[in-house]
Amino acid sequence: MRSEIVDIPSPVENEPTQDTESQHGEIEKPGLPERQDAFGDETNAEIKYKVLKWWQGGLLMVAETISLGILSLPAAIAGIGLVPGLILLIGLGLLATYTGYLMGRFGRELFGTGQLLFLIFLMASHILTFTVALNSITGHATCSIVFGLVGLILSLILSLPRTLEKMSWLSLVSFISIFVAVMVTMIALGIQNNGAAVKPVVEANLVTGIMSACNIAFSYVSHNTFFTFMAELKDPKDFPKALALLQSIDIALYIVAAVVIYYYTGADVASPALGSAGLLISRIAYGIALPTIVIAGVINGHVAAKSLYVRIFAGTDRMHKRDWVAMGSWVGIAFGLWVIAWVIAEAIPVFNNLLSLITALFGSWFTFGFTGMFWLHMNKGLWFSSPKKIMLTLLNSLAICVGVILCVLGLYASGSAIHNNPTSASFSCAKTE
Template identity: 30%
Template sequence: MATLYDDEKKHDRAVADLDSDHDSDNNTEVINALLAEDNQHDIKLRTMSWQRAAWLLAGDQVCLAIMAQSWSLSVLGWVPGIITMLVAGTLFYITSLTMHKFIMKHPQIKDICDFGYYAFGKSKIAYEFTAIMLLLNNIMLIGFHILTGAKVINTLSDHSLCTVVFSVIVTLMGIVMSLPRTLNHISFMSMFSAACMGMAILLFLIFAGIEDAPLYGPNGDYPTLGPVKTYAFPPKGTTFVAAMNAVLNITFLWVPQILFPTFISEMERPQDFPKALAVLGGISAILFIIPPAIGFRYLGQYASAPAFGSLGPVVYKKASFAFVIVPTLVIGVIYANVSAKFVYNRIMGNSRHGHSNTVVGWGVWVAVMAVIWIIGFIFAEVIPSMGDFLSLLGAAFDSFFGFIYFAVAYWQLFKGRLFRGLSRSILTVIHILVMFCGLFLLGPGLYAAVEAIIDDYSGSVKPAFSCANVAI
């Protein structure tokens, strides 16, 4: 195994000094050198156009979590819910631009681990800490998508087989679909994935509008909670844990930046990433707010997560939920690719097998990918409530990867001139808010997530590797 920081040392020699304000020419030279080096390999990674990157971003972001936002609104009400969505979206866009600017200052960054290494002053501890969080976050999310795939098949087949069998099927499909080595190839899948999720959302909105009444909600079947209603603020009796989990549910949807450094590193022109980000920002602003708001309007206090589960007629539920299988697999593939690349690069180092079509190279890649999906499968089977564990991920990991890391990166970029001019002062204040948001998620947010998991275990817990029906 090569030394962990071989690449960093090699590129540091090429970069020489990236800490001045006048390094754009140096950075362009480094990017061109990285591209030229990549073009000499059999397996070329730096091939994505910004249009392909935009599709990849959309494929990652247009996901089932959108359909959990109506439930968040049912907990928080219109005013806190919409404000949380708008604030999360605004901070997501600003911090993503900060992340890109930092990566352009250090173009040798290949993933979020490299980002953490440079943001915290070339700290190897920060690198290893980020690596652990990257793998835990991504593999648990793969497990969530395996469980979601099993839910979809359970729902469509009326639980015709043991749920573990469905999970195995989804895992095997995920391994096969994850075999492409480049994100450029996966971006093709992302186009189809985003289209399928868009169709699922559209059908849900149609069905929610035309049905007589919802079927049930997390707190009771219709009409035990009375007529469908919406409200401006959290209903009486809403606990801090419930409200905090609803907030975490929203921030989880808006915080995908853990993957962005890897996406940028595989672009032919990483300078063009803001174009792809602008496309994603437009798509997200529409899909992350309007469909959940419409869902809350028609489901009210009966909104479940995902909202498909609240639809009355079974045929409506099946027709809309069926399209979710594609984004479920493709998003799992994206997280698996980023995770596998990190592990694979640690194993292969600068060996020619790492970027050539050799038996050893492909054998190690397939083995790493299979292990990642199998661990994800185990997570999917042994965790009693993936929803609460997603809140835990949002608090423990998104607090860093969506907020704290980018506040620190901003400080590294502009230290000594944080309040030079009005626009810089405004951005500095915003990034101070970003840091406080991250610390809040890491403190009270983590407490709320852990409390929810404790509640899971205090009641009836789904046995590990259970055949129980998990259909919505």
């Protein structure tokens, strides 16, 4: 059979020409363009994509979002102080919840390249963290290039399934492992220490302050893949449930982990945070967290590979077959993307620096800036039509401002940090930090 891209009628195409009320209670413009289903008719398909339940989509987003972001938060709070850190954690979390609810309505042609690069850099951050973890477990300076290659091979093997539904159970394992690893670290710190000198506010220079803000923002920057999860849901209208599951878990866990680890370690907190409780505990914690480090990166790699695979094979029967051409193409695309990610991880081998650069280049726009622009564009002429619209106009304008600030200042801060870091050793056998 040959699958085809199917036009899905717009829910407002038959509505009157005047402004209408959306299902969210907002005034919307009529005549929105028809949406297209890239997966086509799956009635008799050998491989079906649109089978994801809302809780499976939520778990996938939890695994992808919480994995690395949580490991940089205690150091980020140590860099700017407890009060500003909590304000950013809660404020950016609430803003990210709202922007995640809006994502999905943008031109694939215009932003496809940026999204793909974003995903590749996220994949690189997971390879780098995998290398840091193995360095910590072995306890001595081992060849980081070799560890990075091991991470690449593992990620490629786990990337073989072509549907997110088959990866949803891996996401549950991922969340459990990072949760247990963080709990082990917090409990060990509570036993070892009596509490450090926690500072409500810390005097920080521009680079340190912006780097901390970027690392906090990084923990919420997975919005770029949310629309992919929506595409494979049985019922895309269930997406708000998945988003609510994600944000209720990640904001609560981020606050608890960041505050507790910072409280017991103070300014000397390590980043990634699993290295804060001493050599033995860090080895145990990293060992427990290894599934998360790999699986969450694999989910990003899966989405990146699928974005190219769909572009190449949409409208053909290859989308739903398991023959050698289909599988060979999928493996080839995944391999190429992971090689590029490995090169990036080796070129920028410092955890905080890479995370900040990702936030500045991509997360600032895909998580905050673009979303505000989309809303303003879709509601052009209605910005001040009601008190609710005025509040939403201000909120989305704030999202754009946050994106611009994170991009401009984040690029300066991360660039300065990469340039001035004496421990950075690209493509070497030095121990990765």
